[in-house]
Amino acid sequence: MVKIPYGETLESRDSLKLYCDWLMEQRNDTGFFNVFEAEEQMYEWYMVMYPVRALLIGGKILDNKEYIDAALYYIDLYIDEQLPNGAFTSNCRRKKGSDLTQREIDDIFRYGKVNVADNGSNVAAMLQACEFVEGERREKYLNSAKRWFDGWVSIWKLDTGAYTNGLWEGHKRNTAYSCAIGTVTVALSMYGMITGDYAYVEKAEEAIKFQCDGWSDEFGTPKFFNSYPDEHVMDWTNDYSHTFYIMEGMVWTHMATKNAELKKYFASRIKEWLFSDHGLLSQWDGNWFNYLVYCEDTNQSRYGCRLGWEMAKSNGIPSLWMYYLNNIEDDPRLRAVVKKAYTHLNNPLDARMSGIMSDPNRSYGSFAVQSTGFGGLSLAEKVLPGSVYEFFKS
Helix, strand or coil, X not given: CCCCCCCCCCCHHHHHHXXXXXXXXXXXXXXXXCCEECCEECCECXXXXXXXXXXXXXXXXXXXXXXXXXXXXXXXXXXXXXCCCCCCCCECCCCCHHHCCHHHHHHXXXXXXXXXXXXXXXXXXXXXXXXXXXXXXXXXXXXXXXXXXXXXXXXXXXXXXXXXXXXXXXXXXCCCCHHHHHHHHHHHHHHHHHHCCHHHHHHHHHHHHHHHHCEECCCCEECEEECCCCCEEECCXXXXXXXXXXXXXXXXXXXXXXXXXXXXXXHHHHHHHHHCCCCHHHHECCCCECHHHHCCCCCCCCCCCHHHHHHHHHCCHHHHHHHHHHHCCCCHHHHHHHHHHHHHHCCHHHHHCCCCCCCCCCHHHCCHHHHHHHHHHHHHHHHCCCCCCHHHCC
């Protein structure tokens, strides 16, 4: 069992190894990770794919093939579950798509979770894995992603360029969903950069331009386009999770675009989001993020169990800020906050407070595996700047 050195502050490279070793121990005898919600073992792909990305990049940086092989196992399992029309379910069915009967396929589309947002982050992990495989296996990964984009995601693209969330528990989502926009644009940008097919980057540009045009002038942040329970638009994005997903989409599309005007526009929106009066740095309380002080509605998802679901993503936000510092503007205000963020991530006891390497089967650690995966991406970007991003550049 990995011994976690509580009370110490580690170097980022040592923390990355610790995170990866801990993730390796979380694989259970069903072949899945120990991912829980309300103390119930879950089989949801989105819960494991950021840990998969952390293991891939951690394996690259630390020269550890075991990490990489463990991560690729999940990619192969995910691809095996792809449906005949290119769609994926967000839950791990533990049955190959090719083994399904027509009745089973019909039931998936009547009642299942064939959504866009979760699978955007899953396909992004698949595309990140392309660096670590060759030949027919690499082509299999790329073809699977293309089938998903062309056969399924294209259905859910709106005239505005935005994306809906597809099918959720059998219900068609008809309106823009910021989380879907964020995750799909990451995957589209990755695919376009890997293959050189710029048409996919253009789709990401359209969607992120829609998100950037839908901006709150009052708060200086993106508006949150939601379709749960019904269509509505929130005046500003005020939770950790959607902050991560939207900004990740903005960052990857900023990197992928060859349109100088759009690149400048996306950068200006990210800057405004960081530094405006109600922007991200205003929500920094000296130790970690503190959206709670801005939340007057106690019915938000961040209260109770779902706080962990949102907190998990906060650990990945420093990786996005590192991109900003290294590729857009090296601002000392942000640099100082990022330094504090890594002090947090490198102290196992502090990091545990945001779910990292906590106890997955306990209520306070339900999202520990996800938290550790997101944190691992941030550490990787600190140890080797560009490791999360730049190998996609053609």
